[in-house]
Amino acid sequence: MIREGKQQGWLSLPVETLPVWAAFNAVTFDGVNIGPLPGKEDRGSTVIAKRSLKGGEEPPLMTIPRDLILSLARIHEHAKSDSDFHAVLDGLDEFGRTARGATLAFLLMQAFTACPHIQNKKGVSSPFTEYVKYLPMEMLPTFWSPAECELLTGTTLAPALTAKLNSLNREFERLRDATSRLPWCAEQWWDEVDGILEFDDWLQVDAFYRSRALEYPGVGDCMVPCIDMANHSSGNSTAAIYEVDEEGNAVLILRDGKTVEQDGEITITYGDNKGACEMLFSYGFIEDEMKSARELFLDLSIPGDDPLGRAKSAVANCAPGFKIVDAGDGVIWDGAYIWLICVNEEDGLSFQIQQTVEGNRELIATWQDEPVHGFEGFRSILEQDPLWDVYHLRAVSILQERVASQLQDLYGSDDRVDAAHYGDGTEIRERAWDLVKRLRHLESELLEKAYSFYEDKKLQLMQSETVMRFLSGGDAEQDEDFS
Numbered sequence: 001m002i003r004e005g006k007q008q009g010w011l012s013l014p015v016e017t018l019p020v021w022a023a024f025n026a027v028t029f030d031g032v033n034i035g036p037l038p039g040k041e042d043r044g045s046t047v048i049a050k051r052s053l054k055g056g057e058e059p060p061l062m063t064i065p066r067d068l069i070l071s072l073a074r075i076h077e078h079a080k081s082d083s084d085f086h087a088v089l090d091g092l093d094e095f096g097r098t099a100r101g102a103t104l105a106f107l108l109m110q111a112f113t114a115c116p117h118i119q120n121k122k123g124v125s126s127p128f129t130e131y132v133k134y135l136p137m138e139m140l141p142t143f144w145s146p147a148e149c150e151l152l153t154g155t156t157l158a159p160a161l162t163a164k165l166n167s168l169n170r171e172f173e174r175l176r177d178a179t180s181r182l183p184w185c186a187e188q189w190w191d192e193v194d195g196i197l198e199f200d201d202w203l204q205v206d207a208f209y210r211s212r213a214l215e216y217p218g219v220g221d222c223m224v225p226c227i228d229m230a231n232h233s234s235g236n237s238t239a240a241i242y243e244v245d246e247e248g249n250a251v252l253i254l255r256d257g258k259t260v261e262q263d264g265e266i267t268i269t270y271g272d273n274k275g276a277c278e279m280l281f282s283y284g285f286i287e288d289e290m291k292s293a294r295e296l297f298l299d300l301s302i303p304g305d306d307p308l309g310r311a312k313s314a315v316a317n318c319a320p321g322f323k324i325v326d327a328g329d330g331v332i333w334d335g336a337y338i339w340l341i342c343v344n345e346e347d348g349l350s351f352q353i354q355q356t357v358e359g360n361r362e363l364i365a366t367w368q369d370e371p372v373h374g375f376e377g378f379r380s381i382l383e384q385d386p387l388w389d390v391y392h393l394r395a396v397s398i399l400q401e402r403v404a405s406q407l408q409d410l411y412g413s414d415d416r417v418d419a420a421h422y423g424d425g426t427e428i429r430e431r432a433w434d435l436v437k438r439l440r441h442l443e444s445e446l447l448e449k450a451y452s453f454y455e456d457k458k459l460q461l462m463q464s465e466t467v468m469r470f471l472s473g474g475d476a477e478q479d480e481d482f483s
């Protein structure tokens with residue numbers, strides 16, 4: 001439906017008409033315009049200075065009335081006067097009470113309301129019915145062809161994309177289950193012959209939300225029309241910030257000390273710390289100035305021969321992996337899961353079934369006979385242990401091996417990527433190919449850096465007296481390999 005609406009024109013409005021929509025909805029612009037920036041048209045529309053602007057001396061560049069901040073609360077407010085949408089939201093149950101679930105369902109319903117081919121109209125129009133017509137279809141990786149996705153082999157985006165598509169599929173099936181019992185949904189959305197919704201619609205509303213939602217101070221995750229037309233740049237290049245004024249309206253303000261010449265671009269930041277993978281995943285681009293992957297997440301699994309493996313998996317309440325962050329001359333890493341992997345029964349980890357106050361039975365982990373309440377803080381417990389250096393060395397060795405296997409996957413698939421062609425006659429677009437090449441390069445550099453960091457850390461820990469005594473059998477009979 002959405003793709004068709006954008007192509008046929010009934011869900012599409014030229015950005016030149018946005019000032020009319022804005023005026024009609026009491027949005028004010030002061031010294032700025034919205035449109036494509038000459039020379040950067042491939043970035044879609046952006047906010048452009050109509051005159052020379054000086055940060056600290058300007059009133060807000062945009063003011064968007066609080067009622068236009070598309071937040072969870074605003075959507076639930078709309079549902080009070082839109083019984084059709086209310087029924088959809090209700091069906092979604094707890095998913096409909098999350099900002100993401102409610103916003104995706106709302107955008108879908110607004111697009112449906114805008115559709116001229118519906119005989120028996122459903123839903124109530126709002127300013128957003130028109131606003132969705134200004135949202136371009138983003139080329140996020142969730143829309144990439146199989147051949148383009150194949151190029152991601154060895155990058156951390158490959159598993160993230162697979163997981164995202166699976167979860168989008170589950171969400172879409174949930175929407176179908178939740179709404180099929182509403183007669184108008186059964187007929188107009190899901191009818192096998194002429195039902196209007198398809199999975200691509202869910203991908204579209206997900207892409208609108210993911211690439212445009214802002215974490216708004218005092219509001220939470222939301223979409224703000226017009227401010228979401230601002231493109232991204234990080235660090236000192238960021239021109240403006242977004243916040244709420246004392247009346248709760250959304251405002252775009254030029255940063256203090258920032259000067260933007262007439263026809264210059266007013267950018268905001270989508271998150272200075274976001275890594276290359278996350279930028280490509282959520283926004284479909286990697287900033288030209290990005291010289292490092294910044295951060296990446298690698299998954300970890302408990303080895304199949306771990307005697308406590310099943311119990312560990314059952315109690316683990318942390319993400320199964322670790323994050324590596326570029327810290328300039330080294331890396332820092334973070335992740336609690338590794339500590340579950342690198343200790344075992346002979347070290348002092350065990351599991352017990354415990355009766356809860358409600359009379360249920362639950363599995364709990366103990367370390368040196370003391371209960372472990374959640375694994376997020378397990379590292380600090382292990383740091384108190386006389387054998388901490390040994391556990392630390394085990395962790396570093398496992399993490400280094402994981403980095404090595406990622407590098408192997410990345411380098412091992414380089415030939416195939418280099419041999420791939422893009423353009424006419426292929427399923428690979430030049431832009432996707434360029435982005436993949438950049439991601440692969442940036443991630444390989446950060447992985448190499450992490451590998452060296454772990455190597456140095458390993459050598460340092462090997463010098464520890466605790467480790468040497470342990471390896472020579474002074475603490476226990478050990479047969480460990482840290483090579």
Ligand SMILES: C[S@@+](CC[C@H](N)C(=O)[O-])C[C@H]1O[C@@H](n2cnc3c(N)ncnc32)[C@H](O)[C@@H]1O
Nearest residue numbers: 043044045138211212228229230231232283285
């Ligand atoms: C919040 S929207 C910004 C408005 C958008 N350009 C439009 O036409 O509606 C985010 C999208 O803008 C584009 N974008 C923003 N900043 C960019 C940048 N620095 N380089 C390339 N594309 C950018 C990407 O397509 C991204 O998904």
